[in-house]
Amino acid sequence: MRKYPIKELKLLGAALYLSEGTKLRVDNRGWKYYDVEFTNTDPRMMRVYSDFARRVLKLSEEKLRVQVFVYPDHDERESISFWSKTLNIPVKQFTK
Secondary structure (H helix, E strand, C coil): CCCCCHHHHHHHHHHHHHHHEECCEECCCCCEECCCEECCCCHHHHHHHHHHHHHCCCCCHHHCCEECCCCCCCCHHHHHHHHHHHHCCCHHHEEC
16 A cells, blocks of 8 residues: 555545545434544555545554454455454454
8 A cells, every 4th residue: 555645645535535435423312522534445445445444543453443344255264354454453452
């Protein structure tokens, strides 16, 4: 993966978040709160965004979580293993 200079990474991360990120969430009590979430299936975009989260947002490794949507015709373990390696995030930090 190309390591972008921090200035470029800030722009890329902001653009990705604006297009694919979650801006606002409301829980079942009607309370509003903000999360940093990004949804996409392109490994290149996911790598850039995870680099943005680490280097720009300074999110600690322990706080990084990945939720994988697994379709019935896909193998759950293979999917999680693929994304774990692609994003360099431990399997224990994944949910289905």
